[in-house]
Amino acid sequence: MSAIAAALGVSAATVSNALSGKGRVSPELIEKVRAKASELGYVPSLTARALRTGRTxxxxxxxxxxxxxxxxxxxxxxxxxxxxxxxxxxxxxxxxxxxxxxxxxxxxxxxxxxxxxxxxxxxxxxxxxxxPVAVIDTPSTPGNTVSADHWDGGSQMGRHLAELGHRKVLLIGTSASSNVQNDRIGGLKAGLGAQVECDTMWIEKVEAVSGEGCPLGLADKARLGFTAFAAVSDLSALRALTELQRAGIGVPETVSVTGFDDLIWSAVVTPALTTVRMDMxxxxxxxxxxxxxxxxxxxxxxxxxxxxxxxxxxxxxxxxPMQLIVRQSTAAPHAGRTPNLHAPTPNKPTAGEITS
Amino acid sequence: MSAIAAALGVSAATVSNALSGKGRVSPELIEKVRAKASELGYVPSLTARALRTGRTxxxxxxxxxxxxxxxxxxxxxxxxxxxxxxxxxxxxxxxxxxxxxxxxxxxxxxxxxxxxxxxxxxxxxxxxxxxPVAVIDTPSTPGNTVSADHWDGGSQMGRHLAELGHRKVLLIGTSASSNVQNDRIGGLKAGLGAQVECDTMWIEKVEAVSGEGCPLGLADKARLGFTAFAAVSDLSALRALTELQRAGIGVPETVSVTGFDDLIWSAVVTPALTTVRMDMxxxxxxxxxxxxxxxxxxxxxxxxxxxxxxxxxxxxxxxxPMQLIVRQSTAAPHAGRTPNLHAPTPNKPTAGEITS
DNA sequence: TATTCTTGCTTAAACGTTTAATCAGAGCAT
DNA sequence: ATGCTCTGATTAAACGTTTAAGCAAGAATA
CATH class of the missing domain: 3.40.50.2300 (Response regulator)
Incomplete structure (x- = not known):
């Protein structure tokens, strides 16, 4: 900066003012300073500025x-x-x-x-x-600054499943102490409505008994009449999906599986996961x-x-708001009359929803 | 800092020297300065230090x-x-x-x-x-500073599959232009040995023809006699695993699937993925x-x-070096005589390998 | 014409460290 | 006693900005 000042025969302060537009400097001089600055490849020292202004x-x-x-x-x-x-x-x-x-x-x-x-x-x-601190958690947490409307996302997903005709769904969460997950579960229940029977499984509790990474016994649940498994995160959804597939239960023709967050693998697995995405x-x-x-x-x-x-x-x-993304892992229950095991069901776009 | 100096009746420079141990300061004074510093809750201004030393x-x-x-x-x-x-x-x-x-x-x-x-x-x-720049890529890239030995990882995985008895394996990569993936593939081929027949599928090429997210046609490959699918990333492995499962092909009793990187979901899916982890x-x-x-x-x-x-x-x-992690997605080919579809094959630890 | 306002710039201090240079005093040998 | 070295501290400059205050000259006002 002092180099610019010297080259133009003015003071360093003037250069500073010219570049920041703060003080009173003549328009022509501002132009000359600008030109010289870029000519010399001047980059301001953010360190020095930070020291002076107290802001980094x-x-x-x-x-x-x-x-x-x-x-x-x-x-x-x-x-x-x-x-x-x-x-x-x-x-x-x-x-x-x-x-x-x-x-x-x-x-x-x-x-x-x-x-x-x-x-x-x-x-x-x-x-x-x-x-100053911005907290990103969930609207129901005190002190939260901004976050996805997890409850709303759950409710969209709940409505989606209810509209498909599911009447008995298993909600899958990881930890009952998570505000985010509780909000999502609350939304799911609301979206599913009163006439849908639902039960909640907390993976942490299951694992506390049967060990980490243990099977969740979802095939048994399917036999008990659950036709949809709504996980509160894509990771759990993936776990559910593979466990069900491995047990020979077809998704989506026998049961539906849904997740949350649209993580990287959601679109890549077969069948691609129906999920809900937050607008980060x-x-x-x-x-x-x-x-x-x-x-x-x-x-x-x-x-x-x-x-x-x-x-x-x-x-x-x-x-x-969150955004429902309908893919191939959800379908109407009992749609298994004409299951095509060797090719995923083709994409059926629905108005107002994202399909990919 | 000047507060400390004032409180002790010495100069700021002495305080600086005392705290940094640079100049010549008497041991007693150093102690007194230390004490006063923590008493006053002094935290040095990294900004000022950066300005003076030129290092941030x-x-x-x-x-x-x-x-x-x-x-x-x-x-x-x-x-x-x-x-x-x-x-x-x-x-x-x-x-x-x-x-x-x-x-x-x-x-x-x-x-x-x-x-x-x-x-x-x-x-x-x-x-x-x-x-100064540290580049993390792959050893075969010029300019690389340090990275996982992808070739070695591939070779470990290749040996694992060969020892299990696989004689025809499909290598699955994403992009042929990735140094990392090419190294992994090279290692795999070397580890598998000359007597194992292998073919390489690049997902990018398949998708260029059939569209993004298209089925990879792995069931057909299985019918052609491939008994193992070695993906060069866990994401592709997951894609392969779900596609095969969906087609009714049992993993690992009919075909084995392996990945790379031990990503978060690898241990969670059913069957858990055999993979190779880098020591980040x-x-x-x-x-x-x-x-x-x-x-x-x-x-x-x-x-x-x-x-x-x-x-x-x-x-x-x-x-x-990378670390082979054997889980449930690999087994000897034709082990499907007594498949237990409803429970994953139990963990069989092998000496010298990590099992989780 | 004398006073005030405005403009366009300069001066100087400040931000909180580090560090080279200096300096006073003590110990020691000559 | 005089010069030398060593020790433990001080002084002052410097890092590259920003900004309050000052100042000279021209413009506007009385």
Missing amino acids: GVLGLVLPDIANPLFPQIAQAIENAASNAGYGVLIADSRGDIAAQTEAIGRLLERGVDGMVIVPRRGTRIADVGC ATIADLAIAALIRAIEPEGEAENGAEEVSTGNVISETDRV | GVLGLVLPDIANPLFPQIAQAIENAASNAGYGVLIADSRGDIAAQTEAIGRLLERGVDGMVIVPRRGTRIADVGC ATIADLAIAALIRAIEPEGEAENGAEEVSTGNVISETDRV
């Missing part, structure tokens, strides 16, 4: 257990939204216990992040950490927007309160 | 397509290794084309990263970007270590060359 232009991203297959979607969406807003994203993995989460948050703070996005571990409540791009945009609103001094806020608020930020809307 | 303590992580399900493993391992070494990790997603990758690298440079880890897009050669923790440690060696001024290097090298760094070893 970096956001932190804290993720619960990183093994979570949703992670790529989240990280990508957040990184994209942040980088569009001119921010960098520092990741921190709170793998392990709550202590690790706290420690990860601490590391981010030391690095001087301007704010952070936290996808909290189950049952964690984020204390005021000293910088929108969620990330809202979270980042809320964060930035808290970070950057608002034009109007000349009335004293120039302080950056340090708690959980709030968004305009706290829930964004 | 931040590494960049550039990932090819972030939808890649391996991403969580990589990100977790890198973040862990970096944070153990006292570095933060800034992510950059080179989603999309090569231009996006270049642009992502640029953003990281602007933010002043001290070095970066790049998992390059297929066919990309990383130009000298102006900071070690790879990440080596990559970060190599990077740091290039970044931090070596004690011996008093001989002029104090410059930080700006090219691809090299590691002590460029390949770390």
Whole structure:
């Protein structure tokens, strides 16, 4: 920067003003500075700027257990939204216990992040950490900033199954202590309606008895008359699908299987999974927007309160709708009259739904 | 920091020296400074330090397509290794084309990263970007810093299948232009040996003809006498497994299916996938270590060359072994005499192999 | 014509470290 | 006693920005 100033015979401050458009600089000079800057390949030192302004232009991203297959979607969406807003994203993995989460948050703070996005571990409540925080969890969690409307997604899926004619469905969750999963289950029940009989299986409980990775006994459930298995995550859906197939039960002609989240494999397995997708791009945009609103001094806020608020930020809307994606793993029950075991049932698009 | 100095009646420089152990400070004073520092809850400003030293303590992580399900493993391992070494990790997603990758690298440079880890897009050669770079790709790629020994992994898997008695196996890859996949395929062929007949199917080519997500026609292949399907990624293995199951072909009693990478679902599906795992923790440690060696001024290097090298760094070893994980999706061919369709074949641990 | 306002720029301080250079005093040998 | 070295601290500059304050000259106002 001083090189530009010297080359043009002006002061460094003027160059700064010219480039930022802040002070009073003549239009011609601004042009000359711009030209010289790009001529010299000038890149501002964000470090120095950070030191002076106290803002680093970096956001932190804290993720619960990183093994979570949703992670790529989240990280990508957040990184994209942040980088569009001119921010960098520092990741921190709170793998392990709550202590690790706290420690990860601490590391981010030391690095001087301007704010952070936290996808909290189950049952964690984020204390005021000293910088703006956007929490992505579920609308029913207090302190939530923005998230997918898991309940709504469940209800869409429930309606889909009810409309197909299913009257006895098994809901499959992993952990009863997850807010997200409980919301999804609640939505499913509501969507299925009162006349549909349903039962809930928590995989964690089954595994506590029979060991990790044990069979879930879904074939028996099918024999008991369950015609649909609605898992609350694609991973569980995949587990259900393969277990049923292995037991010789046809999907979807004998039973239907559905998942949640539209993870990478959902479209690839046979039959492709009917699932529900969250709009992470929108969620990330809202979270980042809320964060930035808290970070950057608002034009109007000349009335004293120039302080950056340090708690959980709030968004305009706290829930964004999910999107039902109908593929080949769902069909009407008892459709097995003419099962074609060697080719998946062809795609039957339905108005208003995404089919892929 | 100046608060500490004032409280103890010494200069700020002395405090700095005391805490860093650099200059000449009396042991008692060091203790007093330490005490006062923690009493006042002093946290050094990494921003200021960065400005002064020119090093930010931040590494960049550039990932090819972030939808890649391996991403969580990589990100977790890198973040862990970096944070153990006292570095933060800034992510950059080179989603999309090569231009996006270049642009992502640029953003990281602007933010002043001290070095970066790049998992390059297929066919990309990383130009000298102006900071140390660790490339994680495959040993056969020029410029590779460290990676899993994909060829060795393939060869382990090949031997496993050959020992089980398979004599005709179909190798399944996604894209013929991937170095990683070609290495894996090469290893597989070598491990299978000359007396095993094998054919290679590239999914991209099949889909170019029949459309994305089309059936791969594996049932026909089974009828042609293939008794094993060795995919070069777990995603393809999953695709193969479900397609075969759906066609009524028993895995593993009729045909075996194997994958690569031990992704999250591999242990969860029925039958659980036999696969090969890379030791990302070690790879990440080596990559970060190599990077740091290039970044931090070596004690011996008093001989002029104090410059930080700006090219691809090299590691002590460029390949770390993969680990065969035998689960239930592989068995001897024609073992279908006594198939138990309703329960997966029980785990049969083999010496020297991991079974889970 | 004298005063104030506005414009366009410069000066200087500040952000919180690190580090080279300096310096006062103590111990020691001459 | 005088010069030398070693120790433990201090001073001051520097990193590259931003920004409040100052200032000279021209424009507008009285």
